[in-house]
């Protein structure tokens with residue numbers, strides 16, 4: 001099936017800054033696609049080019065196979081929800097949602113029906129008569145979503161849609177957004193700098209780094225098989241052990257060997273990488289010994305920081321609540337083990 005959005009070699013420069021530096025991406029119909037990257041990596045610039053508010057200096061953007069690179073924003077079947085979504089303060093919830101359809105001069109009956117249906121979907125029907133200042137942050141956020149979705153765009157672009165919300169509400173709204181996207185079936189492209197949020201919400205993630213794509217894949221792919229050291233570091237927590245790559249593994253400075261499953265193409269100075277949740281207490285295919293330096297209780301898990309001769313940075317591991325009951329204390333000697341297949345090697 002033809003992707004709904006195709007981005008081909010898109011470049012955008014601002015003076016000496018290349019904000020987007022040759023990005024090519026295909027986004028499938030009905031996808032929940034996340035653009036993830038650090039501040040300044042070019043996420044908003046790429047989104048604005050998709051919306052038509054910014055022209056690429058090179059490359060093309062296709063929608064349903066048609067070149068829309070030079071099409072003005074109001075002629076694209078694409079809707080952008082801004083980083084700070086401004087609702088009209090003097091209008092009710094229903095009037096805010098109806099506004100876009102009124103601009104399109106839709107018949108009254110149709111507007112009324114579509115607004116009601118949309119408010120039902122975002123569960124705001126009982127609040128249809130309120131003004132924005134009579135709503136909570138999460139409710140305002142849902143009005144903004146309803147306003148964008150009611151026009152039935154082919155693609156909805158969202159720039160940090162949950163940025164203004166506190167942590168708890170943010171978690172709820174992540175699931176809400178996912179439910180909503182599933183229900184309306186519209187392709188969502190969401191910008192976020194929060195890797196947890198991208199993992200929770202998206203079915204595909206593109207990691208942007210300084211205007212270039214670092215990796216594109218499912219949440220599982222980018223988490224379990226990061227393509228680069230940057231991606232490994234950016235998504236989730238990762239332990240890095242520096243050393244020298246050799247066939248089948250990595251030689252640590254103290255002479256120890258870290259094994260990997262299958263030989264990588266990596267040579268010379270390198271780092272072995274292993275996730276904290278893949279390390280257990282007790283020996284494994286890879287083993288390190290060290291001293292517990294810190295414990296951090298997180299409710300669901302207990303994080304242990306262990307000083308080892310292998311690396312200057314302590315090694316972090318995460319014990320489940322069950323394991324935590326018999327966890328060692330600070331100052332105790334421990335053995336850490338993990339599997340070769342849970343180990344990646346990257347060039348240093």
Ligand SMILES: Nc1ncnc2c1ncn2[C@@H]1O[C@H](COP(=O)(O)OP(=O)(O)OP(=O)(O)O)[C@@H](O)[C@H]1O
Nearest residue numbers: 014017019037038039040041042043044045046193
């Ligand atoms: N209109 C502009 N004029 C000059 N430079 C710009 C302009 N817009 C963006 N930039 C620069 O382009 C780069 C990418 O900016 P962009 O806003 O796309 O980043 P971002 O990934 O959205 O970051 P954030 O997470 O902070 O929102 C930055 O270096 C930024 O300073």
Ligand SMILES: [Mg+2]
Nearest residue numbers: 043044045159
């Ligand atoms: Mg931005």
